[in-house]
Amino acid sequence: MQTIADKQPIYIRGCGFNSALGCEHDTIHKRLRQGVSPDMLTVQGWLNDGTETVVGKVSSALPNIDSTRFAHQDTANNRLALSALQQIEPEIHAAIKQYGNDRIAVIVGTTTSGISDGEQALTTRKETGSYPNGYHYHQQEPSNTGQFIADYYQLTGPCYTLSTACSSSGRVFLSAKRMLKAGLVDAVIVGGADSLCHLTLNGFHGLDSLSSSLCNPFSDNRNGINIGEGAAFMLLAHTPDENQSTPHIALLGVGDSSDAHHISAPHPEGTGAEVAMRKALADANLTPNDIGYINAHGTATPLNDAMEAKALARVFGNHVPVSSTKPLTGHTLGAASAIEAAICWHLLRYNLPLPKQINDGVVADDLPIQLASADMALTKPVVLSNSFAFGGNNISLILGLTDD
Template sequence: MQKIANKQPIYIRGCGFNSALGCSNDIIHQRLRQGMSPDMQPVQGWLNDGSDTVIGKVSSPLPTIDDNVFPHQNTDNNRLVLSALQQIEPDIHAAITQYGHDRIAVIVGTTTSGISDGERALTTKKNTQNFPTDYHYHQQEPSNTGQFIADYYQLTGPCYTLSTACSSSGRVFLSAKRMLKVGIVDAVIVGGADTLCRLTLNGFHGLDSLSSTLCNPFSDNRNGINIGEGAAFMLLARTPDERQPAPHIALLGIGDSSDAHHISAPHPEGTGAETAMRKALKDAKLTPEDIGYINAHGTATPLNDAMEAKAIARVFGNQVPVSSTKPLTGHTLGAASAVEAAICWHLLRYDLPLPTQINDGVVADDLPIQLAPADTVFTKPVMLSNSFAFGGNNISLIFGRTDD
């Protein structure tokens, strides 16, 4: 397999991941190859008007958190986070030994954080006139998860949370890269997490954005998103882990934009999306011809898929395989960037076939891109992953193998 030359990348020393796609390598790889996940589940009773929808639900048991040790941090979101972080604990502890607790930062992206715990607490208050004794508003604050990670690993470096809707856990990579490049820290735990809650589902339903069936990215019949939950975290550093032989997986480039076209609708021509992708290529010192696969934002809404396809076509033509993996995970909102970055990491790390585009096969004629067919093996070990958010807050990440 071809590798790319070292262009001063940021190295990924470990990746932990849990979503409807699974939480173990064997399950994740099997479902990626099969193009289906049984944890994308049709459900009833989540929407206030009684409508049906499909959700991406984590099915694996989650670790416990001791209320006495971590008061007000025992939340659904944090248990999901811990299930991902425990997969890379040896890498985290090795970094602590190498750099010290004060030289490791934590930067997290999320949207709803602990809202599901708040929903249960409000239900209890409605029924009993009192909040549960183990509930505190701090559990709902977006900063709760980042502080939990720092407390759990006793890290004293910078710790903060970004919340820019569906690009939240992509922007954490940008912040981490800047922090590493200027030498504020030596390693950063980055990622994102969001858990299912009724607030989000009913909010998107109110926007007429939910599909009642499995989402249908880049199909002429696409009609909305599926909401999912997930957590994905990586340990980033300026140097590779000497315990791991080459090739290494690295963050090569990042591009962002904020076109502010509309509070919820994307720019119809994808101008902000195009800007983000071009900036990512420039940051990585790569050309469009260097990219072997694009993991599209691909929400399966009419506006998003149309504008993203136009933007991709202007930058890459129709020569690069493209697919959206949201039919395997659901749209994990603030965690989406990190979840899809983790999918790219698995593809690169384990030489997996590119994810085929899951839809009904009725590809829209006005989408000028090459959708990834089944059993496509990538020959260029460089991937771009897009995430686009409300307000035109866009992020594009480039990952690849390095030859050092």
């Protein structure tokens, strides 16, 4: 079996995403520069006790899915996924023509899948005594979105879903890299999609983890997360698209760990987070000094931000600009890692200013890191993005420009 040399980068041939940041490039770039997203909304009626919370909502119209052709796959989550995938359809069709349908894999990360459709179906059953027409339990199975993507583009390569909480759509990059390096496929559609649902909002509320105002990463006053919805997908391949000008954007390194410290709380010293970042650097054959920006997991919970800052300080000191972009998107759960990787892709592709850290300005004294400020430029074309999940499941991705 032919394998790809370990030092050859994995090329990112296309990137599409949709979130509270928007789905059009101009909108995304404007909101990143301004540090404001009007689709971060205060809502009522989502939490069982009637309290308010802030959510990141997708405001764009979502594409329709032919429910006749895709029986049991016409879900809100799949429509959200398709809104991101349609942005890279030219690249997908070019890869199909180049490699063949059987040489392209689909690996998706999600946590909610079609649960929002299941909630609506249960409400209908409670009110009318029967489920709505077209509803099937398969719609809320985690595998539904991945299989929909394969069916929609008529792909016959490997197809599966990873659900490791908030690291789900980051781990798909690791699986894709292994598959490409082994020569099992020539291209992989990777990413994730998660839509708002009552289950996760009330679950996090039950853990006292939700904030009733815009989340406040790395502030001394941080008090919880905002849940968001969104989707992001990339097309990875072991060869670059010859029609794209250099430098290309590549997945340079991936690092993972699972410290299993606690079912929901991170390790207080960030030991697993540190392992993931160091493994990503080693995988990319880079040093901490090579990184120009870090997109932090930065959930704005007291425990997460403290442990992540400690881990970042041990690996990078306070010399690399850091920010969490969750005040612009919300925490999109299983889709968070792919969405934040997509933000990093935009920084690299369009040479955008670094996303400034949005908070109330009361920076915690015990967080020994350099937070990105307004109009700070990316001086080194390599970025790292972190995602840390329940159970101590951690992932770090490194993206960068390459002339290879």
